[in-house]
Amino acid sequence: MTERPPDVGLDKAGGFTRRTAMKLGAATLGAAAFAKAIEPLYSWAGDMSADEYLQKHYTELTPDEMKATLERIQADTKRDYGADVTVEDVKPTPGVKFGYALNLSICIGCRKCVEACHVENNHDRKTRNSYIRVLEMDKGSLDLEHGNPHYDHAVPAPGKFYLPVQCQQCDNAPCVTVCPVKATWKEDDGIVVVDYNWCIGCRYCEAACPYHARRFNWHKPEIPADEVNPDQAYLSNRIRPQGVMEKCTFCLHRTRKGRLPACLEACPTGARVFGNLLDPNSEIRWVLENKRVFVLKEDLGTKPNFFYFFDH
Numbered sequence: 001m002t003e004r005p006p007d008v009g010l011d012k013a014g015g016f017t018r019r020t021a022m023k024l025g026a027a028t029l030g031a032a033a034f035a036k037a038i039e040p041l042y043s044w045a046g047d048m049s050a051d052e053y054l055q056k057h058y059t060e061l062t063p064d065e066m067k068a069t070l071e072r073i074q075a076d077t078k079r080d081y082g083a084d085v086t087v088e089d090v091k092p093t094p095g096v097k098f099g100y101a102l103n104l105s106i107c108i109g110c111r112k113c114v115e116a117c118h119v120e121n122n123h124d125r126k127t128r129n130s131y132i133r134v135l136e137m138d139k140g141s142l143d144l145e146h147g148n149p150h151y152d153h154a155v156p157a158p159g160k161f162y163l164p165v166q167c168q169q170c171d172n173a174p175c176v177t178v179c180p181v182k183a184t185w186k187e188d189d190g191i192v193v194v195d196y197n198w199c200i201g202c203r204y205c206e207a208a209c210p211y212h213a214r215r216f217n218w219h220k221p222e223i224p225a226d227e228v229n230p231d232q233a234y235l236s237n238r239i240r241p242q243g244v245m246e247k248c249t250f251c252l253h254r255t256r257k258g259r260l261p262a263c264l265e266a267c268p269t270g271a272r273v274f275g276n277l278l279d280p281n282s283e284i285r286w287v288l289e290n291k292r293v294f295v296l297k298e299d300l301g302t303k304p305n306f307f308y309f310f311d312h
Contacts, residue, residue: 057182058195058235066234069197073238081239082225087232090256092189098250098305099190099277100261101287102164105311107271109134109155109162116266117166120251121237122229124221131215131248132263135163144211144296166263167192167213167248168296168304175205175214175247184245190277190305191250193235199244206245210297214247250274277305 055061061069070087077085114130123129135147139161147163156162173192176184183199186192206214220242232238233253240246251261255274264272275284287293291309 055197057198070234073234077228077239081223081228083228083230085228085230085232085238087234087238088253090233090236090253092187092191093256094188095276095278097188097190097277098169098255099275099284099288099307100169100250100305101273101284101291101293101307101309103271103273103311104161104163104308106269107134107162107164107267108269109136109151109157109160110268112266112268113164113263113272116262117248119227120229120254120262122221122223122232122239124217124219124223125227126222127219129215131213131246132164132166133212135165136160137163142296163308164263165211165213165296166306167250168211168302168306169250171303171305172301174208174210174302178204178208180204189252189256191252192247193249193252194245194247195235196238196240196244196246201243201245203245210300210302214245217242217244217246 055069056065066089070089073087074085077083077087111134114132114134117123117132118128118130121131133149135144135149136151136155136157137143137147137160139159142163144163144165151157169186169190169192171186171190173186176186176192180202181198181200184192184194184205201216203216206216217240221239223239228239229237231253233256236249236251236253251259251263255261261272261274264274273283273287275282277284277288279285287309288307293307293309295304295307
């Protein structure tokens with residue numbers, strides 16, 4: 001079982017969080033009167049309803065409450081986007097810890113992975129958002145701060161190599177540590193997730209992440225009905241509300257069912273390797289045992305589960 005984030009109803013000083021205070025107010029005034037009273041307060045949260053705003057933390061939801069929540073999200077998606085979707089609560093598989101590796105010798109910087117992430121995860125079409133940035137790097141350098149994510153010429157370019165960066169699914173994740181309401185945590189299979197209905201949009205996690213791997217929804221996502229990916233998960237690629245943080249989940253709606261991440265399937269050169277780090281016969285374990293792998297910003301002690309290597 002995934003460990004429940006501690007004190008989800010309390011702040012670090014032991015006081016009420018905003019959501020706990022809201023729930024207390026609802027109990028005092030009555031649901032209908034309270035929803036009207038706090039309308040100016042939750043209006044900043046974009047398209048989030050009072051029910052969503054006051055929803056329990058993911059780890060506190062009973063099976064019946066989760067079922068009702070998923071049905072509500074499906075109905076809301078149909079109403080707001082005109083798309084029929086299936087939203088599931090896909091759990092981790094015991095004995096699995098996911099890891100990713102990327103062969104920088106054969107990545108050509110085509111950004112096919114970026115586009116696949118954009119489509120698979122129901123990102124806002126106007127902003128072209130994605131959980132993956134591809135940095136164009138000078139050969140011989142691994143200084144991420146000087147990588148260029150905005151190149152617009154033919155690739156691969158002479159004297160350059162390409163470094164895709166996304167969530168590193170760290171074992172010692174600073175984004176998890178700084179969240180004041182425990183809206184983000186690490187699951188048993190190694191994936192760091194976000195409860196989008198519990199996130200308060202403070203962006204502390206975005207500031208804490210040394211890999212620039214988190215995104216903030218400034219506006220309600222715009223996606224045409226025929227472009228909505230209907231296969232969704234609560235902690236993954238369901239359409240996120242305005243005003244919350246979001247991130248890569250290794251496509252848990254796919255990978256927890258035995259499929260591969262969308263970015264891997266889109267790679268034309270086979271540069272990406274994904275699998276179970278606990279399986280000695282997996283391809284990812286072979287890479288770790290036979291290649292000179294490294295992690296980004298190792299000196300920070302975040303202990304990523306995303307590895308990089310060169311063939312030579």
